Amino acid sequence: MLHWIRNFVLDPEFNRKRKFLQRISLFQGISRREFGHLFQALVIRSYAPGEILFHEGDVGRALFILESGRVEISRETAGGAIAQLAILNPGDYFGEMSLLDERPRSATAAAMDPVRVHLLYKTELEKLVRHVPHIGAAIMTHLGMLLAARLRSITDSVPVSLASTVKLKGVL
Amino acid sequence: MTLSGRTIIPLFFFVAASYFLYRVNEVLLPFLLAAVLAYLFNPLVRFFEVRGLRRRPVVVLLYASVMTVITLASYKLAWVAAVEAEEAAHNMPAYVQKGGEAFTRLRGSLKSDWTHDDGRPFETLAHRLFANLALFDYVAEHGKTWPAEVLSRMPSFALGILPVLEIAFLVPFIGFFLIQEGPRLRDHVLGWVPSRYVEMVLGLMVEVDNSLGKYVRGLSLECLCVGCIALAGFWVIGLDYAVQIAVVVGLANVVPYVGPVMGILLGGGVALFQWGSALGVLKVLLVCGAVRFIEDWFIQPTVMRSSVHLHPAIIVFSLMSGAKLFGFWGLLFAVPIACMVKVLLDVLWPWYRAQYGLAGPAPLPEVSRIPLI
Numbered sequence A: 001m002l003h004w005i006r007n008f009v010l011d012p013e014f015n016r017k018r019k020f021l022q023r024i025s026l027f028q029g030i031s032r033r034e035f036g037h038l039f040q041a042l043v044i045r046s047y048a049p050g051e052i053l054f055h056e057g058d059v060g061r062a063l064f065i066l067e068s069g070r071v072e073i074s075r076e077t078a079g080g081a082i083a084q085l086a087i088l089n090p091g092d093y094f095g096e097m098s099l100l101d102e103r104p105r106s107a108t109a110a111a112m113d114p115v116r117v118h119l120l121y122k123t124e125l126e127k128l129v130r131h132v133p134h135i136g137a138a139i140m141t142h143l144g145m146l147l148a149a150r151l152r153s154i155t156d157s158v159p160v161s162l163a164s165t166v167k168l169k170g171v172l
Numbered sequence B: 001m002t003l004s005g006r007t008i009i010p011l012f013f014f015v016a017a018s019y020f021l022y023r024v025n026e027v028l029l030p031f032l033l034a035a036v037l038a039y040l041f042n043p044l045v046r047f048f049e050v051r052g053l054r055r056r057p058v059v060v061l062l063y064a065s066v067m068t069v070i071t072l073a074s075y076k077l078a079w080v081a082a083v084e085a086e087e088a089a090h091n092m093p094a095y096v097q098k099g100g101e102a103f104t105r106l107r108g109s110l111k112s113d114w115t116h117d118d119g120r121p122f123e124t125l126a127h128r129l130f131a132n133l134a135l136f137d138y139v140a141e142h143g144k145t146w147p148a149e150v151l152s153r154m155p156s157f158a159l160g161i162l163p164v165l166e167i168a169f170l171v172p173f174i175g176f177f178l179i180q181e182g183p184r185l186r187d188h189v190l191g192w193v194p195s196r197y198v199e200m201v202l203g204l205m206v207e208v209d210n211s212l213g214k215y216v217r218g219l220s221l222e223c224l225c226v227g228c229i230a231l232a233g234f235w236v237i238g239l240d241y242a243v244q245i246a247v248v249v250g251l252a253n254v255v256p257y258v259g260p261v262m263g264i265l266l267g268g269g270v271a272l273f274q275w276g277s278a279l280g281v282l283k284v285l286l287v288c289g290a291v292r293f294i295e296d297w298f299i300q301p302t303v304m305r306s307s308v309h310l311h312p313a314i315i316v317f318s319l320m321s322g323a324k325l326f327g328f329w330g331l332l333f334a335v336p337i338a339c340m341v342k343v344l345l346d347v348l349w350p351w352y353r354a355q356y357g358l359a360g361p362a363p364l365p366e367v368s369r370i371p372l373i
Helices: A002-009 A012-022 A032-041 A122-131 A133-157 A160-165 B005-023 B025-049 B055-112 B121-132 B134-152 B154-160 B162-181 B183-192 B195-237 B242-252 B258-275 B278-303 B312-355
Strands: A042-047 A052-054 A062-068 A071-076 A082-088 A108-111 A115-121
Touching: A012 A032, A032 A042, A032 A122, A032 A133, A032 B025, A042 B183, A042 B195, A052 B195, A062 B195, A115 A122, A115 B195, A122 A133, A122 B195, B005 B025, B025 B055, B025 B162, B025 B195, B025 B312, B055 B162, B055 B258, B162 B183, B183 B195, B195 B242, B195 B258, B195 B278, B195 B312, B242 B258, B258 B278
Parallel strands: none
Antiparallel strands: A042 A115, A052 A108, A062 A115, A071 A082, A071 A108
């Protein structure tokens, strides 16, 4: 009887989503009890194989978290050819720069399989920052760490003599 | 930008759907009210949902609780209304007599002042104008029969509110499904949107949802506060039927600026019949003025803090347009629709400019010249 009531009242989808999102680095530091607020901010969307999630140059405003399927990230080269940059697997997330600025996407994302993603829209993140600051701060900290890591990796790859002559402003 | 089949077909469906909705606008009312109900319930459902509870049992339990409270409240209200009606019927002759006397006194004082001229042109003109006005004679002559006429028209009025009762049953019914579906409805709609426009449509949905939700919940809270303050004020001055008038003031406040005006009209009328003097009307005026002041300076800045801000001229324009197009219901929904249009413009225009190259991307913030360390 207790088991039946538990199944009737508690949402099994809630636990499944929590287990999935807990694995993602962006949401590390968010407690089990707080995940409910995060679910409210996420929107689920499915894509068919070959469907474009966003095009290079489109103005982006959302972060994509890949739950199932694979996504190809590609970019058009100066010669007009398509260069594959990465293949993303379940648990990866992309488009995070749009949560910070609303600039055009720097690459195209296309579904390789039937894909299911969670979208976190910029305004929803802002709402989290205002109303559940602990979650907002955790996400922003991870975004900051991710950007710092990328910046360091680019800086390390540029020779010191070149870095001093090349205007880094606006490039990184 | 060229119009291809891929653009024209969705555009055609959008125009056709808009025309269809315009044609059936009278049917939309219960759906709009159900959406309002859903916005009011949503924070409650959300409170339980974020704790891992299923949406459906939460909605069913909340609905059952609220319906029980409403049924009990309606029963109590009907009982109070019956007692008040009996009391009103008993007090009516005294009320009518007092009101009649007040009018006769006022008319007499004005007529006796017909020759009044103290050298102040405006005062003299006002006295002469009002002394000649046939309105006072008409009110004094026919006013005594108005309360009886109103009571005799009650049965036809009761028949007139039948459509309201129909809506009262339909709205919770539709609202139940809207609340129960909740975010799934949003995900379904998003599933139909072409992938390229997902982010833009999601942006629209989030912004409209935020602003409408805040507006509906803020307005409901504001109406409740205004009704309570008006009730306190009417109780302090000892006005009869304070509860009923305060309820009307609170409900009428749904349309901006109308609540206190209704308070002045109804409260002033009751005060005139109750006390038979202009002093009573003045007390009601003071209470309603205070209500308006508190609403403007304390309630609105707190309750509607994060809602969409519209210029008063835009509010008046939207109210007049709503009333012209759809009558009373247009008046009621004019402001939320104006909020929605503002949000649509705020989201769509920058997107359109960026998408079609009318504006370049926002400039990057100034990067510090301090090297990375």
